[in-house]
Amino acid sequence: MSEEISCVITMISHGDDIIDITSEDVQDFISFDLHLETDIALHSYRCQEWYVNIKSSEFNSILQKCKSNCVGKDYDLILQKSEDQxxxxxxxxxxxxxxxxxEVIELIASYANIEDKVAEITERAMNGELDFNESLKERVQLLKGIDSTNIWKELKEKIExxxxxxxxxxxxxxxxxxxxxxxxxxxxxxxxxxxxxxxxxxxxxxxxxxxxxxxxxxxxxxxxxxxxxxxxxxxxxxxxxxxxxxxxxxxxxxxxxxxxxxxxxxxxxxxxxxxxxxxxxxxxxxxxxxxxxxxxxxxxxxxxxxx
Ligand SMILES: [Mg+2]
Known part of the structure; x- marks a missing residue:
């Protein structure tokens, strides 16, 4: 028998919409055997949490169920051990x-008018032709000759x-x-x-x-x-x-x-x-x-x- 661990499941709405999910709904897609308790509203309608005891051997499969349930939905479900919360x-x-x-590299590309060259490096990196270090080095080479005082000053103003x-x-x-x-x-x-x-x-x-x-x-x-x-x-x-x-x-x-x-x-x-x-x-x-x-x-x- 694997030990039981106390866990917490947090539901957070992506936006300001009211998410009406009950503990029964969550229980339904996770496992009928689990008993969700202590329904706590962290936010009046955006965020809710439930405590649940889970066998440690089942933690990963329940984590995957929580995550896959959220795909395409307008909320996230997060599972963690309550002692870690x-x-x-x-x-x-x-x-x-x-x-x-x-993405700072895009800001730099537009500052230095090198969008095409940067996009080409990005594409090669995404095709697996370059690893991160190689693609960084290639991008940095494109910046040769730029006045560093001006570029950082301008980009600092653009960052949001x-x-x-x-x-x-x-x-x-x-x-x-x-x-x-x-x-x-x-x-x-x-x-x-x-x-x-x-x-x-x-x-x-x-x-x-x-x-x-x-x-x-x-x-x-x-x-x-x-x-x-x-x-x-x-x-x-x-x-x-x-x-x-x-x-x-x-x-x-x-x-x-x-x-x-x-x-x-x-x-x-x-x-x-x-x-x-x-x-x-x-x-x-x-x-x-x-x-x-x-x-x-x-x-x-x-x-x-x-x-
Ligand atoms: Mg990032």
Whole structure:
């Protein structure tokens, strides 16, 4: 007999629509044998959670059932062990299409009028002809000759921070969490986001410049790819004496899956289908502040946390 673990299932509506799902509905598609209890409304109509005891041997199959039930629906269902729900101490965020709405490489391409060349590299990368490091190097070569002072200044003004990020960071800081951005993009922008938001760490790729601060088309030091993102998460956890089980990785791309797999919890934020399939949790709402619902905080508590 495998042991029973206390779990929590959180339902979050993608938008402002009323989602009318009862514990019986959830029970129906998960398993008739399970008994969902303690129906808790975290938000009056957007978010609900239920506690349930699950055999540890059945956790993965129930997780898959929760995830597959949400496909094409206007809500997410998130399953986790109840003891892990609030026990999250480190958050590592991807930057492009996660903390910010844009993909920085696209902003750069339009700034430098190299959209076609960048699109061609992206296509080869997607066809598997280039790995992340190679495609980054090719893209960086395209930037050779650009004045670095101007490009970063202009891009900083164009970057738009994702809805809910600012209050989420404030709340997580209040809760004593360590926060980092690990980006496959570029350091000046990741540093800018770190400063804007008050994060603890920013890691990204460094670009070489000549004596006049003109980009020389090369990267400096280690390239932040999927493997390095995972290493960085473990490094930060170690530095702060945080068990990686208490770490959360949040991102939208395939190169965020490794850091999700070394962390105790991973959230695929409005992610590509492959990422949604592999991540422990999917969040497809309009505000990253909804992460606090996943952690079991209700509307009132969230209001207090973001004050
Ligand atoms: Mg991304």
């Amino acid at each position: 609030k026990n999250k101490k480190l958050f590592v965020f991807d930057m492009d299409s996660t903390l910010i709405y844009q 921070i994702t809805n809910g990020v600012k209050p989420l960071v404030k709340a997580l800081k209040k809760l004593g969490c360590t926060l980092a951005v690990c980006s496959g993009g570029f350091t000046p922008l990741a540093e800018h986001i770190k400063e804007e938001l008050g994060l603890d760490y920013a890691y990204a790729n460094n670009l070489g410049v000549d004596e006049n601060l003109i980009l020389n088309g090369e990267t400096i030091g280690r390239i932040v790819n999927g493997d390095i993102k995972a290493e960085l998460l473990l490094e930060i956890a170690k530095k702060h004496n945080i068990d990686p089980k208490q770490a959360v990785a949040i991102g939208d791309g395939a190169n965020d899956l490794k850091m999700m797999s070394v962390a105790g919890f991973g959230i695929a934020w409005n992610a590509k289908p492959k990422v949604q399939l592999e991540a422990l949790a999917c969040l497809n709402t309009k505000s990253l502040l909804d992460v606090l619902y996943i952690m079991g905080y209700n509307e009132k508590q969230i209001e207090e946390l973001i004050k």
